[in-house]
Amino acid sequence: GGPEGGSGVIVLPCGAGKTIVGIGILALLQTEALILVTNTVALRQWKEELLDKTDLPADMIGEFSGEKKEIKPITVATYNILTYRKKRNEDFLHFDLFTSKNWGVIIYDEVHLLPAPVFRMTSEIQSKRRLGLTATLIREDGLEADVFSLIGPKKFDMPWKILEKSNWIAEALCTEIRIELPIHLRYGYSVARDREKFRIASENDHKVTIVKRILAHHRDSSVLIIGQYISQLESLAKLFGFPIITGSTPVNEREYLYADFKKGTIKTLVVSKVANFSIDLPDANVAIQISGTFGSRQEEAQRLGRILRPKKGENRAYFYTVITSNTVEEKFAHNRQLFLTEQGYVYIILNEEMFNERF
Numbered sequence: 001g002g003p004e005g006g007s008g009v010i011v012l013p014c015g016a017g018k019t020i021v022g023i024g025i026l027a028l029l030q031t032e033a034l035i036l037v038t039n040t041v042a043l044r045q046w047k048e049e050l051l052d053k054t055d056l057p058a059d060m061i062g063e064f065s066g067e068k069k070e071i072k073p074i075t076v077a078t079y080n081i082l083t084y085r086k087k088r089n090e091d092f093l094h095f096d097l098f099t100s101k102n103w104g105v106i107i108y109d110e111v112h113l114l115p116a117p118v119f120r121m122t123s124e125i126q127s128k129r130r131l132g133l134t135a136t137l138i139r140e141d142g143l144e145a146d147v148f149s150l151i152g153p154k155k156f157d158m159p160w161k162i163l164e165k166s167n168w169i170a171e172a173l174c175t176e177i178r179i180e181l182p183i184h185l186r187y188g189y190s191v192a193r194d195r196e197k198f199r200i201a202s203e204n205d206h207k208v209t210i211v212k213r214i215l216a217h218h219r220d221s222s223v224l225i226i227g228q229y230i231s232q233l234e235s236l237a238k239l240f241g242f243p244i245i246t247g248s249t250p251v252n253e254r255e256y257l258y259a260d261f262k263k264g265t266i267k268t269l270v271v272s273k274v275a276n277f278s279i280d281l282p283d284a285n286v287a288i289q290i291s292g293t294f295g296s297r298q299e300e301a302q303r304l305g306r307i308l309r310p311k312k313g314e315n316r317a318y319f320y321t322v323i324t325s326n327t328v329e330e331k332f333a334h335n336r337q338l339f340l341t342e343q344g345y346v347y348i349i350l351n352e353e354m355f356n357e358r359f
Contacts (some may be wrong), residue, residue, distance in 0.1 A: 040078060
């Protein structure tokens with residue numbers, strides 16, 4: 001607050017233009033800024049948007065990442081590089097980035113992901129303006145209140161459905177498809193520990209049949225197939241001949257694949273949780289979730305968010321979750337959906353028979 005600006009958090013749905021809001025605030029403040037983002041792909045997207053939406057010359061925008069160590073009037077850095085240290089008991093090598101310049105504002109993109117060490121460092125720079133941007137101020141560790149105490153109060157929170165009704169984000173149709181656990185997996189499931197039970201249910205190989213039917217139903221769409229387990233994703237990508245992006249995919253290769261997907265050269269892309277955040281794929285209009293991180297409400301919302309950018313023509317997106325019924329996966333799926341149902345989204349529940357009738 002105040003004429004000089006204060007600190008706080010802005011909550012906007014995925015696809016609503018949080019980056020543009022951040023750039024607008026930079027234009028208003030006309031000050032040096034440090035922008036913290038989740039990964040290198042997000043970093044490059046911020047740089048592209050800054051060059052496209054402002055008259056800033058390229059030599060005033062710095063990249064501070066694993067590949068480059070530039071400090072410029074506007075510097076974009078990843079959380080990972082700030083929390084990097086050679087050994088667990090050593091100091092963080094790049095924390096002095098916070099104090100290396102008299103930053104007029106520090107922007108925390110996807111602030112709900114703020115790592116604990118950055119939390120601590122932030123508490124030491126109280127004199128700076130701080131802006132947190134997020135779509136889902138949910139932390140499964142329950143530390144949401146810490147974001148407010150260290151960054152500042154929530155200044156603005158836009159309900160998702162209001163933007164949907166105004167066509168600023170796509171209308172999303174959410175469907176949960178429940179399939180049976182195959183007979184050959186039932187004994188192993190019954191004697192497994194809870195964590196193993198979840199993986200057995202999540203990797204149910206019958207999900208492939210459902211994915212195939214959904215793909216046929218949306219044959220002209222731009223589709224993301226999203227999952228938690230790399231072996232499951234690799235197997236599916238190999239079966240269908242689709243490109244895949246995981247944590248081990250080099251940054252340059254990720255950027256090429258994302259660019260080809262945007263151009264329409266690639267129609268279907270298989271992605272792990274590296275695509276949960278800050279990835280701008282405006283034409284993606286179908287997401288098929290085949291596994292997830294237990295009951296994470298945040299992940300569910302972020303994955304839906306990958307397909308919410310406004311579309312040309314029919315402004316509609318389709319979000320499918322395939323789960324194994326009568327298993328721990330079904331229980332976790334219910335918890336995952338809580339944030340979105342609170343926002344007004346409704347999940348259509350289909351068993352296999354109902355799914356086969358419609359698809």
